[in-house]
Amino acid sequence: MSPxxxxxxxxxxxxxxxxxxxRAVLSDPDRMLVYESDGLTQYRFPPSAVVLPGTAxxxxxxxRILHQAGLPYVARGAGTGLSGGALALNGAVVVxxxxxxxxxxxxxxxxxxxxxxxxxxAQLTRAxxxxxxxxxxxxxxxxxxxxxxxxxxNSGGPHCLKYGVTSRYVTALTVVLPDGELVRLPTSDPxxxxxxxxxxxxxxxxxxxxxxxxxxxxxxxxxxxRTLLALFxxxxxxxxxxxxxxxxGLLPAAxxxxxxxxxxxxxxxxxxxxxxxxxxxxxxxxxDGVEAGLDAEMEExxxxxxxxxxxxxxTASTAADRDALWKGRKKAFGxxxxxxxxxxxxxxxxxxxxxxxVLARIGEIGRRHRLRVANVFHAGDGNLHPNLLFDRNDPDExxxxxxxxxxxxxxxxxxxxxxxxxxxxGLDKRPYLPMVLPPPVLEAMGQVKAVFDxxxxxxxxxxxxxxxxxxxxxxxxSA
Amino acid sequence: MAxxxxxxxxxxxxxxxxxxxxxxxxxxxxGSTSDGGAMGPVAxxxxxxxxxxxxxxxxSEEGWRVLPHGAGVAPDGYGAAGTPPDLLVSAxxxxxxxxxxxxxxxxxxxxxxxxxxLDRELAAQGQWLPLLPPGGGAVTLGGLVSMGLPGxxxxxxxxxxxxxxxxxxxxxxxxxLPLGGRVVKNVAGFDLVRLVCGSRGALGLICGVSFRLHPRxxxxxxxxxxxxxxxxxxxxxxVLAGLPLPLAALEIHGHRGGELPQLGPDGWGVxxxxxxxEPAVTxxxxxxxxxxxxxxxxxxxxxxxxxxxxxxxxxxxARPQHRRKLPPSDLGVLLDxxxxxxxxxxxxxxGGVVADLRSGMVRRLRxxxxxxxxxxxxxxxxxxxxxxxxxxxxxxxxxxxxWRYGWR
Numbered sequence: 001m002s003p004x005x006x007x008x009x010x011x012x013x014x015x016x017x018x019x020x021x022x023r024a025v026l027s028d029p030d031r032m033l034v035y036e037s038d039g040l041t042q043y044r045f046p047p048s049a050v051v052l053p054g055t056a057x058x059x060x061x062x063x064r065i066l067h068q069a070g071l072p073y074v075a076r077g078a079g080t081g082l083s084g085g086a087l088a089l090n091g092a093v094v095v096x097x098x099x100x101x102x103x104x105x106x107x108x109x110x111x112x113x114x115x116x117x118x119x120x121x122a123q124l125t126r127a128x129x130x131x132x133x134x135x136x137x138x139x140x141x142x143x144x145x146x147x148x149x150x151x152x153x154n155s156g157g158p159h160c161l162k163y164g165v166t167s168r169y170v171t172a173l174t175v176v177l178p179d180g181e182l183v184r185l186p187t188s189d190p191x192x193x194x195x196x197x198x199x200x201x202x203x204x205x206x207x208x209x210x211x212x213x214x215x216x217x218x219x220x221x222x223x224x225x226r227t228l229l230a231l232f233x234x235x236x237x238x239x240x241x242x243x244x245x246x247x248x249g250l251l252p253a254a255x256x257x258x259x260x261x262x263x264x265x266x267x268x269x270x271x272x273x274x275x276x277x278x279x280x281x282x283x284x285x286x287x288d289g290v291e292a293g294l295d296a297e298m299e300e301x302x303x304x305x306x307x308x309x310x311x312x313x314x315t316a317s318t319a320a321d322r323d324a325l326w327k328g329r330k331k332a333f334g335x336x337x338x339x340x341x342x343x344x345x346x347x348x349x350x351x352x353x354x355x356x357x358v359l360a361r362i363g364e365i366g367r368r369h370r371l372r373v374a375n376v377f378h379a380g381d382g383n384l385h386p387n388l389l390f391d392r393n394d395p396d397e398x399x400x401x402x403x404x405x406x407x408x409x410x411x412x413x414x415x416x417x418x419x420x421x422x423x424x425x426g427l428d429k430r431p432y433l434p435m436v437l438p439p440p441v442l443e444a445m446g447q448v449k450a451v452f453d454x455x456x457x458x459x460x461x462x463x464x465x466x467x468x469x470x471x472x473x474x475x476x477x478s479a
Numbered sequence: 480m481a482x483x484x485x486x487x488x489x490x491x492x493x494x495x496x497x498x499x500x501x502x503x504x505x506x507x508x509x510g511s512t513s514d515g516g517a518m519g520p521v522a523x524x525x526x527x528x529x530x531x532x533x534x535x536x537x538x539s540e541e542g543w544r545v546l547p548h549g550a551g552v553a554p555d556g557y558g559a560a561g562t563p564p565d566l567l568v569s570a571x572x573x574x575x576x577x578x579x580x581x582x583x584x585x586x587x588x589x590x591x592x593x594x595x596x597l598d599r600e601l602a603a604q605g606q607w608l609p610l611l612p613p614g615g616g617a618v619t620l621g622g623l624v625s626m627g628l629p630g631x632x633x634x635x636x637x638x639x640x641x642x643x644x645x646x647x648x649x650x651x652x653x654x655x656l657p658l659g660g661r662v663v664k665n666v667a668g669f670d671l672v673r674l675v676c677g678s679r680g681a682l683g684l685i686c687g688v689s690f691r692l693h694p695r696x697x698x699x700x701x702x703x704x705x706x707x708x709x710x711x712x713x714x715x716x717x718v719l720a721g722l723p724l725p726l727a728a729l730e731i732h733g734h735r736g737g738e739l740p741q742l743g744p745d746g747w748g749v750x751x752x753x754x755x756x757e758p759a760v761t762x763x764x765x766x767x768x769x770x771x772x773x774x775x776x777x778x779x780x781x782x783x784x785x786x787x788x789x790x791x792x793x794x795x796x797a798r799p800q801h802r803r804k805l806p807p808s809d810l811g812v813l814l815d816x817x818x819x820x821x822x823x824x825x826x827x828x829x830g831g832v833v834a835d836l837r838s839g840m841v842r843r844l845r846x847x848x849x850x851x852x853x854x855x856x857x858x859x860x861x862x863x864x865x866x867x868x869x870x871x872x873x874x875x876x877x878x879x880x881x882w883r884y885g886w887r
Contacts, residue, residue, distance in 0.1 A: 185861070451868050
């Protein structure tokens with residue numbers, strides 16, 4: 001299945017070893033196995049080498065060596081990305097940020113943390129918790145994913161309904177540009193005339209360079225949190241409850257839905273959360289903020305759910321009870337691993353008011369292609385995650401998964417939505433990008449990419465279709 | 480007239496006017512320019528992104544210096560002072576709601592829409608676009624995005640870049656670029672929306688914008704602690720900033736008496752704004768008062784909104800002005816220094832100052848930059864990126880990127 005690894009030229013390998021030390025350069029195929037794939041599990045691309053720099057300076061020296069040698073390379077955090085952004089196409093050298101995992105400074109009074117890109121998302125929140133602070137973006141992979149990876153993908157999470165995504169919390173970025181230059185990126189400033197290059201870099205999926213240091217804003221932990229789990233006999237009813245909650249002017253911190261296929265997977269697994277297996281939809285609603293008023297908001301949301309024919313509403317105000325209500329939602333992906341060998345986690349956003357019809361059409365697409373589709377999604381944002389269950393060793397099923405994916409994307413675009421809400425384009429969504437962006441926009445994006453990376457060596461073959469990428473996307477002459 | 484050092488061909492205002500008329504018709508020409516008089520730049524207002532793109536393409540072919548502009552109420556005049564444009568282009572005729580679905584809490588409007596007008600439409604639906612840029616309600620949405628400046632609500636609700644979902648840009652290659660979208664989460668492709676936000680016309684004319692909206696808060700209260708000097712007020716503000724409260728705004732205002740009488744006779748005060756449900760606002764106010772004592776005055780509901788709008792409007796009028804961001808804990812030292820320098824100068828030239836106590840964003844109003852930290856220099860690598868990005872959207876250098884900000 002996977003293409004043969006391309007060995008690195010000896011002189012380049014020696015230069016990399018001299019820069020980071022022999023132990024921090026992997027070139028033995030067995031040891032590089034784990035770097036062949038990421039969270040988009042149906043693909044494997046063996047890198048020609050893996051380099052693990054230990055300092056920012058080592059990163060720019062490594063990038064300079066690769067740039068001068070004309071070799072492609074790709075940055076990699078924890079490899080949890082779901083769109084294939086960290087895959088080493090065309091034998092790219094993987095530059096892993098794993099060893100850059102230090103919290104450099106925690107400034108409690110100013111609510112800022114200066115960190116290296118390999119710090120794990122949840123690790124930062126754990127380190128700041130004793131000071132009453134936390135880091136807001138909370139992607140589902142937060143116990144494993146890195147902050148540098150979060151910058152690359154502009155990651156969201158259940159709570160970005162109220163708090164926004166990664167770009168809002170990054171206050172400074174130092175990066176190594178694709179030619180090996182170390183720069184601190186400016187934001188928009190009328191006096192110096194600069195543009196928001198930091199904002200442009202966030203979400204650039206590793207195509208504009210490698211983050212070596214970042215500063216993020218922390219938030220004070222909310223005084224109180226209330227969580228509610230409502231069980232419905234139809235997805236439509238759950239969707240209607242979401243619309244009514246928003247329509248009443250309530251702004252929950254999270255609004256999450258799981259469908260019956262997901263509930264069944266969870267209840268059949270070790271993560272069983274005690275939701276009846278015949279429930280068609282489970283809605284998690286969470287409010288946070290100052291204590292006063294939370295109970296009233298919670299009561300109002302409860303009333304809305306009951307008014308939308310919820311068969312049962314459970315509420316929680318203690319941390320332990322809240323964890324129980326969240327359990328099903330948080331363990332959904334893990335539970336699905338039990339029922340199928342492979343899982344394609346799709347990602348698309350539609351206007352919230354179009355959710356019910358889009359979900360119905362996704363269900364129909366799944367039935368037509370004889371695929372199991374389980375929906376887990378951020379209902380408040382209209383951010384859908386239809387999960388397609390399959391077996392990679394069944395080529396016919398794999399082909400149906402790809403067909404169904406394209407049809408799902410098309411349904412979401414027709415509803416006024418987009419092909420990715422938070423997972424990025426990477427490799428997976430590249431063919432779909434022209435469905436949502438017209439040629440002049442693709443052209444402008446390709447030109448912007450070329451400003452940062454004229455030779456196309458930095459994360460080749462990602463985000464844009466080849467015809468819009470500098471160097472045609474793949475540059476390796478020796479490949 | 481050609482700008483200093485420019486080798487470009489010069490076209491007279493009359494010729495430019497004639498060319499614009501034959502391209503877009505008489506309606507696109509504005510009767511008077513902001514400078515007034517026949518010798519000022521020609522002013523044109525295309526009616527659609529397609530017209531804007533055609534106009535910018537023509538300007539590019541002819542080498543006319545173009546300045547996109549909004550309502551003209553935001554602080555301006557940065558960059559190469561005195562270099563006049565040949566053509567002012569505005570989105571004035573692209574005003575009004577394009578798509579508004581209250582159930583989705585999202586909105587798309589023409590860039591020429593005035594913020595105060597939009598606010599009235601949103602209020603009717605119980606919704607809110609929590610942005611208070613310099614210039615207040617008089618700014619256009621396109622101007623607001625083009626300047627990209629965070630206002631007093633930015634810590635709580637995000638700066639324009641954080642609330643913006645998408646925009647339509649007409650660039651100087653003559654392209655219409657619909658960027659981003661109308662959904663609240665969207666990472667399809669590179670984030671050109673953020674690049675354009677705060678680009679001050681350097682990449683093209685913003686023709687339409689879409690935003691996420693918020694429920695209009697049920698309660699809105701501003702507490703003001705007045706004083707006569709920076710030191711004690713900053714100490715008080717620092718205590719408030721340390722409270723774990725989701726306040727809408729928390730700023731220290733210095734020497735703004737005439738413009739903002741609510742601050743008291745000395746024009747110094749800490750202003751805390753709380754928005755949300757009535758019980759939540761009451762609770763936030765109680766916690767704040769417990770921590771630092773009773774405020775000098777409390778502004779309720781409309782009065783709270785009026786104060787915030789007046790402060791933003793004044794900030795739009797203030798010339799010159801300078802902005803710096805520093806760690807909030809360093810604000811006290813800075814304010815002391817500014818005060819001391821002001822006293823030594825006899826207080827006459829003191830101007831005013833506003834500082835966000837949580838983000839550390841300081842705006843020095845009606846005064847030079849004396850006493851402020853130096854600007855971050857643009858390094859050669861950053862300069863190269865700017866020059867490259869400018870050429871993506873404006874290869875001939877007719878937009879302010881080249882002739883104002885010098886991105887060559």
